[in-house]
Amino acid sequence: MNDERPADPFDELMRRSLREEADRIEPSDALPEIRVRAHAQRPSRRRPWLVTAGVAAVGTAAAISAFTVFNGSTPTANDGDAVAGPGTTATASGVPKTPPPTVMSAEPSPVPTDAVKTAAPTVHTQPEQTVRNALVPVYWLGTQIGAPKRQATRLYRTWTKVTGHPAEQAVRVMTTRQPEDPDYFSVWRGAAVNSVTRTDDAVTVDFKQLPKARLTADDARVATQQLVYTVQGALKDYQTPVQVTEGGRPVARLFGQVDATEPLGRAQAADVQALVWIDSPSEAQALEPRVTVQGVAAADEAVVNYEAVNLKTKQVQKSFAKTSEGQTFAPYSFQLKLSPGPWEISVYLVSAADGSITNTDSKSVLVK
Known part of the structure; x- marks a missing residue:
């Protein structure tokens, strides 16, 4: 007995259509x-x-x-x-x-870790601002009279007007000019400054050429501070240390003594600075008969002594004045009435132990 049924034309058409549709599907x-x-x-x-x-x-x-x-x-x-x-x-x-x-x-950084660790920090170099006819301090070396062991070298301050970059110009004056006061001198003569630039950590003074002088340890220390005090004073920044370079390269030693591989900080004034200054009048200044003398001194009893001598007539005026505070650097001021002619004005400190002169500063002036 044959159980097969005749093929249904509709069913056969549906199966054929489904197979053709399935063949067209291309799954990715x-x-x-x-x-x-x-x-x-x-x-x-x-x-x-x-x-x-x-x-x-x-x-x-x-x-x-x-x-x-x-x-x-x-x-x-x-x-x-x-x-x-x-x-x-x-x-x-x-x-x-x-x-x-x-x-x-989860993915590693494409930048190697070692490269990140060794990357140099960003240094922001700032050139000096330009000034015109600005009054800046310039420091010189001078001899301290009455030092216990020998005549010691100390810093003395003068003022000068500059146009341009103040610290650079102040250093240029310090290294190329002869101080007006014959009592002062500089061992930086012969040096040639290139530039003065600033970063957050230091003020860099680059020299084309450094001085060749070799000094004793004490004199080299004060001479180095001559540069530090001059640069910081011109910038009005007494905290940022000074880095010395020559041709953009670090300097091993200054004057054969002072380690200059690291920036140089400001020494205590009592260690390097003269204990008495005359700020005004300046050397060889022409004055009216009524003269005001001003300066700074570190006097034990807040007392400075002064003497004015007419170099032509030998007339002498002597007395003393008070500083605003004792046993620290403090300002003083006094007035003189002088006759016409050349005068030498001296301000000095006297030892309480033996009455000897221990520190002095003097200016030669012309009274009109």
């Missing part, structure tokens, strides 16, 4: 894209169960219908952490925004 391999996304994202630390659930959902969807899995559609925001990945924000189109690089990134 999405595995490489899935792997790239998985490596690009960090594993979820907050909700690990979502990853498992997402994978299970993908498998379930594949079992339900091949048309649904391989429909060529792009992921959307609704795909959740399994697609967008934790730590990112998905846009409305479903494409995750690229997070900024952080130390928490």
Whole structure:
């Protein structure tokens, strides 16, 4: 008995149509894209169960219908952490925004760690501001009278007007000019300054050529402070140390004694500075008969002595004045009435022990 039924033309047509439709479907391999996304994202630390659930959902969807899995559609925001990945924000189109690089990134930084550690810090070099007819201090060396062991070298201050870069011009005066006061001198003669620049940590004075003089340790220390005091005084910055270079290169020693490999700080005034100065009048200044003498002194009893001698008539005026404070550098001022002619004005300190002169400064002036 034959149980086969005649073929239904409609059923045969449907089967043929389904086979042809299935043959036209070319599913793409999405595995490489899935792997790239998985490596690009960090594993979820907050909700690990979502990853498992997402994978299970993908498998379930594949079992339900091949048309649904391989429909060529792009992921959307609704795909959740399994697609967008934790730590990112998905846009409305479903494409995750690229997070900024952080130390928490799962991927290593493209910049080698050693390169980051050895990168040189940014140094902000600032040239000096230009001034016009600015009054700046210039320091010189002078002999301290009455020093206990021998005549010691000390710093004496004068004032000069400069135009241009104040510290550079002040150093140029200190290294090239002869001080007006014959009691002062400089061992920096012969040096040639190149530039003065500033950073946050130091003021660099670069020389084309440094002085060749070799000094004793004490004199070299004071001579080095001559530069430091002049530069800092011109800049009105008494804290930032001074770095000395020659042709842009570090200098080992100054005057054969002072280590200059590191920036040089300002020494205590009592260690290097003369204990009495005359700031005004200046050397060889022409004056009216009524003269005001001003300066700075460190006097034990806040007392400075002075003497004015007419170099032509030998007329003498002597007395004393008070500083504003004792046992520290403090200003003093007094007035003289002088006859016309050349005068020498001296201000000095006297030892309380034996009455000898211990420190002095003097100026020769012409009274009109």
